[in-house]
Amino acid sequence: MRLVTAEEMRRFDARATDEFGIPSLLLMENAGIQVAREVSRQFPGGIRGKRVLILCGKGNNGGDGFVSARHLVNSGAEVKLFLLASEREVRGDALTNLTIYQRMGGKVYALMDPKDLNALRMAILSTDLVVDAVYGTGFAGSTPELAGRAFEMINEAGLPVVAVDLPSGLEADTGKIPSACLRATVTVTLGMPKFGLAVEPGASAAGEIVVADISLPREMIESTHIPRALLTEELCRSWLRRRPATAHKGDFGHLLIAGGQAGMAGAVVLAVLGALRAGVGLLTVAVPQTILPLVAPQVPEAMTWSLPDQAGGLTGQSLQERDRSAFTATVVGPGLGRAAERADFLLACLEGAAGPVVIDADGLNVLAGNIDLLAAAGGPVILTPHPGEMARLAGCDTDAVQSDRAGVATRYAREWGCVIVLKGARTLVATPDGQVYVNPTGNPGMAAGGSGDVLAGIIGALAAQGLAAERAAALGAYIHGLAGDCSARRLGQRAMNAGDIAGSLAEAWLQLEPA
Ligand SMILES: NC(=O)C1=CN([C@@H]2O[C@H](COP(=O)(O)OP(=O)(O)OC[C@H]3O[C@@H](n4cnc5c(N)ncnc54)[C@H](O)[C@@H]3O)[C@@H](O)[C@H]2O)[C@@H](O)CC1
Numbered sequence: 001m002r003l004v005t006a007e008e009m010r011r012f013d014a015r016a017t018d019e020f021g022i023p024s025l026l027l028m029e030n031a032g033i034q035v036a037r038e039v040s041r042q043f044p045g046g047i048r049g050k051r052v053l054i055l056c057g058k059g060n061n062g063g064d065g066f067v068s069a070r071h072l073v074n075s076g077a078e079v080k081l082f083l084l085a086s087e088r089e090v091r092g093d094a095l096t097n098l099t100i101y102q103r104m105g106g107k108v109y110a111l112m113d114p115k116d117l118n119a120l121r122m123a124i125l126s127t128d129l130v131v132d133a134v135y136g137t138g139f140a141g142s143t144p145e146l147a148g149r150a151f152e153m154i155n156e157a158g159l160p161v162v163a164v165d166l167p168s169g170l171e172a173d174t175g176k177i178p179s180a181c182l183r184a185t186v187t188v189t190l191g192m193p194k195f196g197l198a199v200e201p202g203a204s205a206a207g208e209i210v211v212a213d214i215s216l217p218r219e220m221i222e223s224t225h226i227p228r229a230l231l232t233e234e235l236c237r238s239w240l241r242r243r244p245a246t247a248h249k250g251d252f253g254h255l256l257i258a259g260g261q262a263g264m265a266g267a268v269v270l271a272v273l274g275a276l277r278a279g280v281g282l283l284t285v286a287v288p289q290t291i292l293p294l295v296a297p298q299v300p301e302a303m304t305w306s307l308p309d310q311a312g313g314l315t316g317q318s319l320q321e322r323d324r325s326a327f328t329a330t331v332v333g334p335g336l337g338r339a340a341e342r343a344d345f346l347l348a349c350l351e352g353a354a355g356p357v358v359i360d361a362d363g364l365n366v367l368a369g370n371i372d373l374l375a376a377a378g379g380p381v382i383l384t385p386h387p388g389e390m391a392r393l394a395g396c397d398t399d400a401v402q403s404d405r406a407g408v409a410t411r412y413a414r415e416w417g418c419v420i421v422l423k424g425a426r427t428l429v430a431t432p433d434g435q436v437y438v439n440p441t442g443n444p445g446m447a448a449g450g451s452g453d454v455l456a457g458i459i460g461a462l463a464a465q466g467l468a469a470e471r472a473a474a475l476g477a478y479i480h481g482l483a484g485d486c487s488a489r490r491l492g493q494r495a496m497n498a499g500d501i502a503g504s505l506a507e508a509w510l511q512l513e514p515a
Pocket residue numbers: 010013014024027028031057058059060061062063064134135136137138139140141142143144164165166190214
């Protein structure tokens with residue numbers, strides 16, 4: 001599902017009108033009808049007699065609200081409409097619809113002054129549902145105080161809220177909530193879903209997302225490049241290849257997972273467990289000889305490569321004894337340790353790798369401050385940082401990453417020429433050519449040690465099978481989150497651990513691709 005910015009949406013709306021001759025008033029009519037339809041859906045017993053409070057702003061979002069008010073009245077609802085502006089400020093299509101509503105006998109309650117909040121308070125007490133038509137894609141800056149107080153009163157009332165296009169107070173392009181914001185039960189987003197609805201905190205404020213058809217020409221939308229998408233089951237499934245009846249293990253790649261040092265054998269094991277449940281044909285795990293006896297018995301399906309311990313772990317020389325051209329992808333980093341010598345090891349991994357390289361965990365910490373090492377890679381590189389690791393790589397603090405996740409991931413994916421999987425709620429996958437995928441799967445139970453190692457193994461396994469780096473990363477994030485959701489259902493968020501996520505992968509794959 002492609003995700004647009006406010007500007008892209010404005011261009012679609014303008015083209016619909018200019019190129020196709022669809023009057024903007026018609027788009028607004030369709031928007032309002034779709035909102036009224038969704039409001040009706042909230043009352044399975046029928047909308048007749050239901051009390052609907054519609055809070056409108058002065059812009060076109062408010063215009064959609066006036067249209068929905070009219071249709072709801074026609075359906076037999078009792079509508080009470082509040083306007084967070086003076087009627088004189090309403091213009092254009094919104095004014096046309098305000099006028100129609102008033103000529104139909106609709107009354108408009110002004111919300112211009114703090115004392116007007118009493119009328120709103122009274123109305124909330126006798127309301128079954130609220131329609132939020134205050135701000136849409138035109139919202140910028142922060143919510144004015146009076147509107148903020150109105151939003152707070154509605155949020156506290158715990159009523160169902162249907163938001164028009166976006167919950168008011170949410171930034172369409174970033175998903176940020178700079179100040180007060182209405183919290184919606186359902187958001188009816190118009191024409192195309194906005195990026196801010198797909199990422200946190202926007203996604204939580206938006207509730208369920210319904211994409212409403214407002215009659216924008218489909219061909220116009222499909223032929224336009226939009227570099228953002230929400231990962232869906234359908235998209236992920238389309239990337240899977242059937243395993244031919246005559247398949248043998250050599251058909252599904254050979255993944256090398258390299259890492260580990262004394263005291264950190266578990267990270268490597270978890271990466272291997274993730275990879276072994278992601279369809280890879282062959283897997284070799286390369287660890288220092290001192291920890292091999294700990295690792296090998298836990299992963300009997302993997303071949304092992306015992307690397308000489310130097311300087312308490314792995315160095316560049318550790319890898320030299322063997323040609324690595326048979327490996328179709330490499331994962332480096334889990335449990336590697338951060339000593340300076342590990343930079344040589346990372347360099348050696350990148351230099352001799354035949355296929356894509358996934359750099360995770362301590363591999364990323366070693367890369368921070370040595371970003372030039374990436375130039376040694378012959379093939380695609382996938383970085384899988386959590387926000388703290390991303391901050392170290394970019395030389396900023398974690399807040400700077402979290403306050404602009406998409407911006408940071410896109411900028412550095414371009415600058416470093418690699419795929420970046422920025423982990424955290426709504427993991428983002430950014431590619432060197434500017435594409436961003438948002439992953440909707442997963443839950444807070446996955447915020448536990450080892451979960452990232454499992455993800456790195458999965459992505460490595462998918463890349464080893466020949467999936468393009470960006471798809472391996474995106475599908476890996478999606479299936480990892482889905483496995484986390486399966487674990488949470490079975491064990492609860494508190495008890496589930498990283499091993500459980502790897503253990504739930506079978507269930508997750510079956511959900512994505514029924515046998
Ligand atoms: N042809 C179109 O462009 C269509 C637009 N539609 C609706 O129009 C919306 C966009 O309309 P607009 O561009 O008029 O903008 P909005 O109605 O989203 O903007 C809010 C209004 O509040 C003001 N405002 C913005 N930020 C504010 C802040 N922090 N404090 C106080 N006031 C603020 C703006 O000046 C604007 O007048 C969409 O979200 C959608 O709901 C739909 O009617 C479909 C067709």
